[in-house]
Amino acid sequence: xxxxxxxxxxxxxxxxxxxxxxxxxxxxxxxxxxxxxxxxxxxxxxxxxxxxxxxxxxxxxxxxxxxxxxxxxxxxxxxxxxxxxxxxxxxxxxxxxxxxxxxxxxxxxxxxxxxxxxxxxxxxxxxxxxxxxxxxxxxxxxxxxxxxxxxxxxxxxxxxxxxxxxxxxxxxxxxxxxxxxxxxxxxxxxxxxxxxxxxxxxxxxxxxxxxxxxxxxxxxxxxxxxxxxxxxxxxxxxxxxxxxxxxxxxxxxxxxxxxxxxxxxxxxxxxxxxxxxxxxxxxxxxxxxxxxxxxxxxxxxxxxxxxxxxxxxxxxxxxxxxxxxxxxxxxxxxxxxxxxxxxxxxxx
Amino acid sequence: xxxxxxxxxxxxxxxxxxxxxxxxxxxxxxxxxxxxxxxxxxxxxxxxxxxxxxxxxxxxxxxxxxxxxxxxxxxxxxxxxxxxxxxxxxxxxxxxxxxxxxxxxxxxxxxxxxxxxxxxxxxxxxxxxxxxxxxxxxxxxxxxxxxxxxxxxxxxxxxxxxxxxxxxxxxxxxxxxxxxxxxxxxxxxxxxxxxxxxxxxxxxxxxxxxxxxxxxxxxxxxxxxxxxxxxxxxxxxxxxxxxxxxxxxxxxxxxxxxxxxxxxxxxxxxxxxxxxxxxxxxxxxxxxxxxxxxxxxxxxxxxxxxxxxxxxxxxxxxxxxxxxxxxxxxxxxxxxxxxxxxxxxxxx
DNA sequence: AACCTCCGGTGAAACGATTTAGAATCCGGA
DNA sequence: TCCGGATTCTAAATCGTTTCACCGGAGGTT
Numbered sequence: 001x002x003x004x005x006x007x008x009x010x011x012x013x014x015x016x017x018x019x020x021x022x023x024x025x026x027x028x029x030x031x032x033x034x035x036x037x038x039x040x041x042x043x044x045x046x047x048x049x050x051x052x053x054x055x056x057x058x059x060x061x062x063x064x065x066x067x068x069x070x071x072x073x074x075x076x077x078x079x080x081x082x083x084x085x086x087x088x089x090x091x092x093x094x095x096x097x098x099x100x101x102x103x104x105x106x107x108x109x110x111x112x113x114x115x116x117x118x119x120x121x122x123x124x125x126x127x128x129x130x131x132x133x134x135x136x137x138x139x140x141x142x143x144x145x146x147x148x149x150x151x152x153x154x155x156x157x158x159x160x161x162x163x164x165x166x167x168x169x170x171x172x173x174x175x176x177x178x179x180x181x182x183x184x185x186x187x188x189x190x191x192x193x194x195x196x197x198x199x200x201x202x203x204x205x206x207x208x209x210x211x212x213x214x215x216x217x218x219x220x221x222x223x224x225x226x227x228x229x230x231x232x233x234x235x236x237x238x239x240x241x242x243x244x245x246x247x248x249x250x251x252x253x254x255x256x257x258x259x260x261x262x263x264x265x266x267x268x269x270x271x272x273x274x275x276x277x278x279x280x281x282x283x284x285x286x287x288x289x290x291x292x293x294x295x296x297x298x299x300x301x302x303x304x305x306x307x308x309x310x311x312x313x314x315x316x317x318x319x320x321x322x323x324x325x326x327x328x329x330x331x332x333x334x335x336x337x338x339x340x341x342x343x344x345x346x347x348x
Numbered sequence: 349x350x351x352x353x354x355x356x357x358x359x360x361x362x363x364x365x366x367x368x369x370x371x372x373x374x375x376x377x378x379x380x381x382x383x384x385x386x387x388x389x390x391x392x393x394x395x396x397x398x399x400x401x402x403x404x405x406x407x408x409x410x411x412x413x414x415x416x417x418x419x420x421x422x423x424x425x426x427x428x429x430x431x432x433x434x435x436x437x438x439x440x441x442x443x444x445x446x447x448x449x450x451x452x453x454x455x456x457x458x459x460x461x462x463x464x465x466x467x468x469x470x471x472x473x474x475x476x477x478x479x480x481x482x483x484x485x486x487x488x489x490x491x492x493x494x495x496x497x498x499x500x501x502x503x504x505x506x507x508x509x510x511x512x513x514x515x516x517x518x519x520x521x522x523x524x525x526x527x528x529x530x531x532x533x534x535x536x537x538x539x540x541x542x543x544x545x546x547x548x549x550x551x552x553x554x555x556x557x558x559x560x561x562x563x564x565x566x567x568x569x570x571x572x573x574x575x576x577x578x579x580x581x582x583x584x585x586x587x588x589x590x591x592x593x594x595x596x597x598x599x600x601x602x603x604x605x606x607x608x609x610x611x612x613x614x615x616x617x618x619x620x621x622x623x624x625x626x627x628x629x630x631x632x633x634x635x636x637x638x639x640x641x642x643x644x645x646x647x648x649x650x651x652x653x654x655x656x657x658x659x660x661x662x663x664x665x666x667x668x669x670x671x672x673x674x675x676x677x678x679x680x681x682x683x684x685x686x687x688x689x690x691x692x693x694x695x696x
Numbered sequence: 697a698a699c700c701t702c703c704g705g706t707g708a709a710a711c712g713a714t715t716t717a718g719a720a721t722c723c724g725g726a
Numbered sequence: 727t728c729c730g731g732a733t734t735c736t737a738a739a740t741c742g743t744t745t746c747a748c749c750g751g752a753g754g755t756t
Contacts, residue, residue: 012496014712025735030714040733055496060472061413062712065741070409071469080434080453081638089428093455097462102469105428105453107441114445121419121450124408148360148403233642268642290429294581294616296644362742373706378744388704410742413711 013054022050033058064126072102073317074122075155075310076115076132080107082231082261083289084306085133088155091310092131099318101128108135110230116141123150129317131155137200151320155313157200158330165320167313167331171201174302174335175208178256178284179223181300181337183216185344187254187282191224193239193266194258195231202231202258205286209256224252231258236265243281244273254282254343260289263299267342271297282343298340305333361402370398381406412474420450421665422470423503423658424463424480428455430579430609431637432654433481436503439658440479447666449476456483458578464489471498477665479503485548499668503661505548506678513668515661515679519549522650522683523556526604526632527571529648529685531564533692535602535630539572541587541614542606543579550579550606553634557604572600579606584613591629592621602630602691608637611647615690619645630691646688653681 015029022029024047031039032047039047050056064070075092077085089105096103104127108115112135119141122130129151134142137157145152146163154166175192182190192209194202206225213223226242228235236257243251243266257263263285270281277283277297285292288303312331320326363377370377372391379387380395387395398404412418423440425433437453444451454470456463460483467489470478477499482490485505493500494511502514523540530538540557542550554573561571574590576583584605591599591614605611611633618629625631625645633640636651660679668674 015714016712026713027715027736028734031734034714038733043734055492057496058472059413059474059712060469061409061418061474062741063472063714065407065409065413065743066712066714068741080428080437081431083429083431086428086434089455090457093457102454102466105455106450107437107453109438118450121408124406124411126407126409144403148405233638237642264639264642268644268646271644272646290581291612291639294585294612296616296619298616298620363744364742374743375707375745376705379705382744386704391704407742410711411744413713414742414744416711 012059013056014059015056017054018047018050018056021054022047068126070126070128071100072104072125072127073314074104074106074118074127074130076106076108076118076122076130076134078108078133078135078156079110080105082259082287083291084259084287084304087289087306088133088310088313091307092155092314093310094307095311095314095318099314101318110135112136112139115139119145123148126150128321129153131313131317133157136198151317153313153317153320156309158332162330163328165313165316165328165330167309167316167333169304169309169333169335171204171335172208172211174286174304175205175210175256176212177208177335177337178205178286178302179209179212180216181339181343182254182256182282182284183212183218185254185278185282187252188218189222189224189250189252189254191226191243191252191255192258193226193228193236193255193262195228195235195262197227199231199258205256205258224250228262231262233261233265233268236262236267237269238265240266240269240273252281254278254284256284256286258286260285260287260292260299260301263301263342264291264295267295267297267299278341278343278345282345284337284343288338293340295342297342300340300343301338303336303338309333360407361404362407363404365402366395366398366404369402370395416474418474418476419448420452420473420475421662422452422454422466422475422478424454424456424466424470424478424482426456426481426483426504427458428453429457430607430635431639432607432635432652435637435654436481436658436661439655440503440662441658442655443659443662443666447662449666458483460484460487463487467493471496474498476669477501479661479665481505484546499665501661501665501668504657506680510678511676513661513664513676513678515657515664515681517652517657517681517683519552519683520556520559522634522652523553523558523604524560525556525683525685526553526634526650527557527560528564529687529691530602530604530630530632531560531566533602533626533630535600536566537570537572537598537600537602539574539591539600539603540606541574541576541584541603541610543576543583543610545575547579547606553604553606572598576610579610581609581613581616584610584615585617586613588614588617588621600629602626602632604632604634606634608633608635608640608647608649611649611690612639612643615643615645615647626689626691626693630693632685632691636686641688643690645690648688648691649686651684651686657681 106118133155137159158168285301288301292299292301454466481503485507506516633649636649640647640649
């Protein structure tokens, strides 16, 4: 049974206290904690008993100060409100758990300032390594982390000729897949609905869309690009209203959205304004989040291997941390189109 | 410009190194960091210059070892994949940011073992305090945290006669609101679709539903309870199939789901099987996550003040940390029904 | 001239765990 | 009896930062 420490200043017990009550030396307590096999059964049990009785909690600050390393990783997410990133995080978590490390999640929420604050703090904490989906992969703060000895793995982005590992999905290919599919379905006027161009994913998917369009020999002006402030559900709805505002001859019969949040917003706005999907407007999303399949008109989407993305990123980081001969690696996964009702059916 | 430390073992610079290159004593460097106003302008600038040149990064382990406290809070979430909890986390984050503390998010994913591991690790890290939506609010590990001096605030649950602060929403009332609304709409056979009874939120919402039903004088057997394995979209779909399997005379005309994930799954299954919402089945969800309003049939849902929940919880924790005369407080917010298309319309 | 006060700065101690070298103790077996 | 191996001990150093008692000098007051 745990003994409540005396009132007043219940300063938590230290190894010294444990050693005293167990009647052993300081080094033995440390051995029980770190190399239990070197300690005889009886002594070990006596020490463990003392730890329980005193409510001993190892002081991780002291431990990591002395050993120079912590037992944690961190993932700095771009947007914790987007299920895509929470799924990536889950993949990372599983890998971290398997390696016996704990994972801290931080949310930059798309803001550079927050991201910077998180990175600075994590660096001060001396986490073993950082996974990040950066606001801007070229941010010099990332190089600085590497220079100062904190391994960094970039998730869902790549960086040219880079000195980090990264794990990404081929966004240009994803954009092509989406638009090729729409062309296959007979669409000849398509909108690409992206977020701000500052987001690399948005740029690349749009680039893929344009490539597919050009290769099909279709006139560039029939691939309309709409930019939104942010890739969110609300912006998707707003985009729907902008589409309706177009003159009928310019109005697209299909839309490819830079992510599923936009697509869901667009889907909702379209249906609630009395038009049908895919009859009046076919919609392709991106990410294939769980809510995409669950939409009332199940959403065609470009699936990314979310869990694998996270898991692989974590593995690379763990390798970099553990293996001095580590070679940086740029992993690129291949996306896959999942066709569902929102595009399957007669085009207008 | 930053100078890359010599190759080999780029052991990061310490205050001692900074002191040496700036030609001052150790204590002065510390003063620059912690009480800059006590240091003359010229000295301060010289020290700051040295820090930049050496790429000095303060070692948080050493700092917190010495001072006995860290600059961080943590929120242990029940399910990072549920947008409800990420919104709560965002509320917490804003409050933490305002107080100049950083927030670590951990995900227990509904598993006690993971939750326990996270708590143990956070305790070892000596975080200032922990916010948690626990798998089981009566877990003795929570008491143990308090006993050993780590303040804990329970989020989205309460605990009878408790020695912690907690911030929750009245789930019984929420359940009543949902079912009263369905009764108002003329429904006389209703299903309550919950997750496992082990989840307190599920129990309470069901209890509210039964109360409303009884008070309306309706026969208990016409309020059917379906339990799912987990409150997820997939389970919501499965529940939809089970409803269809019921004999027509027993089949409910409306369903109240314990959260929006279930409701969205049910909505999808219902529509894709050719029935209409709310015509054949009215649906009420719970949480009012963003995707609820964005569903093709916008979902009636019980709204919880997610951000306020998080913000208030963080404020209570900060008060407990900072104010020795702190009194524990059990805050209970009031939920609100948001009626949308999924229930508005003629009942069958 | 003696005294006091600020200001800016110094240097050593402390936080708690880990690690190491060298020695002591105990055991059974040769 | 002596030896080898296993187990534990003592004592001390170390990690990087913060804190605190103290100190020298500038300036002002009596």
